[in-house]
Amino acid sequence: MTDTGDAGPTTLAATLDRFADRRVFLLGEHHDNMAHHRWELQTLAAVLGRRSRIVIALEMFPRSSQAALDQWSAGTLSERAFLERSRWRQVWRYAPDLYLPVFRFARMQRMPMVGINVDASVTRDVDRQGFANVRALALLGITPPAPAAAAYRDYLFESFSRHGTPNGEAGMNLRDSPAFVRFVESQQTWDRVMAFGIRDALARHPDATVVAIMGSGHVLNGWGVEAQLRDLGVSDVVSMLPSDAVPDCAAVATRPAAVVFGLPPDAEADARDRPRLGVWLEQTDAGVVVKEVGKGSVAEATGLRAGDTLVQIGGAACRGIDDAVERIGREPFGSWLPIRVRRGNAELELVARFPPEAPLEESSR
Numbered sequence: 001m002t003d004t005g006d007a008g009p010t011t012l013a014a015t016l017d018r019f020a021d022r023r024v025f026l027l028g029e030h031h032d033n034m035a036h037h038r039w040e041l042q043t044l045a046a047v048l049g050r051r052s053r054i055v056i057a058l059e060m061f062p063r064s065s066q067a068a069l070d071q072w073s074a075g076t077l078s079e080r081a082f083l084e085r086s087r088w089r090q091v092w093r094y095a096p097d098l099y100l101p102v103f104r105f106a107r108m109q110r111m112p113m114v115g116i117n118v119d120a121s122v123t124r125d126v127d128r129q130g131f132a133n134v135r136a137l138a139l140l141g142i143t144p145p146a147p148a149a150a151a152y153r154d155y156l157f158e159s160f161s162r163h164g165t166p167n168g169e170a171g172m173n174l175r176d177s178p179a180f181v182r183f184v185e186s187q188q189t190w191d192r193v194m195a196f197g198i199r200d201a202l203a204r205h206p207d208a209t210v211v212a213i214m215g216s217g218h219v220l221n222g223w224g225v226e227a228q229l230r231d232l233g234v235s236d237v238v239s240m241l242p243s244d245a246v247p248d249c250a251a252v253a254t255r256p257a258a259v260v261f262g263l264p265p266d267a268e269a270d271a272r273d274r275p276r277l278g279v280w281l282e283q284t285d286a287g288v289v290v291k292e293v294g295k296g297s298v299a300e301a302t303g304l305r306a307g308d309t310l311v312q313i314g315g316a317a318c319r320g321i322d323d324a325v326e327r328i329g330r331e332p333f334g335s336w337l338p339i340r341v342r343r344g345n346a347e348l349e350l351v352a353r354f355p356p357e358a359p360l361e362e363s364s365r
Contacts, residue, residue: 012046015240015259020050024198024237025211026226028219028245028257031094032276035263036242040213041102043240051209054111055201059194059214060092060099061115063140069113073106089321091119093280095329102213112205116197116212117190127186137189142196145188146231152223156184188228191218195228202234216245221256275333275354279304281321287311288318290341302352304341311347312340 010018019025027043029036048054061069068085071077077085082103083096106113118140125134131144148156160183161174174180194214201210218224219239226237241257278297282289288310293299310318313327314337331337334356341348 010259012043012261016046016050019238019258022236022238023202023209024229024234025209026219026237026239027211027213028216028239028241029213030216030242030245032098033242033244034098036245037098037102039242039261039263041105044102044105044211047209047211048109048111053205053208054109055114055205055208055210056102056106056111057114057116057194057198057201057210057212059117059212059218060088060094061086061113062091062117062119063115063197064119065091065115069115072103073110073113075107075110089325090283091117095325112201112208114197114201114210116194116201118193122193123186123190126189127182130182131185131189137193140193140196142189142193145185145192146228148184148188149223149227151221152227153184155217155220155223156187160184187224191224192228194218194225195232195234198225198229199232199234216241219257220246275331275335277302277304277328277352281310281324283321287342288321288324298352298354302339302350303348304339304350304352305343308341308343310339311342312338314338 025043025047027040029040044054044056058069065086068077068082068087071085072082079096079100083089088096103113105111118136122134122136125136131137157175157180160180194212198210198212202208212225214225219226219241222239226239229235229237238259239257240259240261243260243262246256246260275298278294278299279290280292280294282291286309290299290304290306290308290310292306293304310324312318313324316323316327318324318327328337331354333354335354337352337354339350339352341350
């Protein structure tokens, strides 16, 4: 573990002693990396050893799932009922097994769990219409984000530019394009929404420490949620990242987080214990629709496309995201899985061929 201030190599205990006055800990993760979730659990336990009360703030849940989170922490829901009532399959695209150890720990310790996100449709609306035109944000009392640092805009542009030239903007400098302006605004809205959620949790639990778990991009270099928290008057924040969550493009930054944790070389082994198709699914009135296909994924090799509606998986009807996740999750490495999709007015028979062993990196299911 490295303290990116002046302390150099350090330990978790020494880090928590050094930041004893902080009320907010931001833990960044790669969502599909089980090693990161184990590290989060270890950090939660260590913080609990020094603080009397902890609130866990989670990017994974929107505010609309809060009732289910309260019931779970109170011990009144089974795991199955919790996942159903929180709409896990609809609001988050990753396997619940990755997160259940943290959720179980919170339940055992009666730690409040707080959803600090909004439904994905809100940030999509910002991307299409701009912050000022999304009424849902005004109803939640979310104010416009503080301006993005130049380095954060550069970081976001790297992601934006990989998606290609927006329609109707060929030949335009992409940095000046309306699409990029909206993209930055939507990412910052995400940061702002979570910062508001953390600030509200502090207000509701004035004697508690908030440990917030979110994607590493929201934590990196203090550009995202931390910057928005400071704009909201919350400055007693410390950010933490696993070393493998710091991308190469952040190497120019002198402080990717207050503390960077090294993980053992084999710590990711059980994060790759089942094959991934590599799609982002969305439940719609038309059925289960492929929203995004990961580059280099099994889904891409299969011929799946964004906009396809899943009709059958393995010969059984696919009526909901739960059906898709369960059936794909049963497949071992080296298997073949028939998938029927509706594309436009036609239905196509495709076959997903999973690799004989786990690749070094995988897309989400």
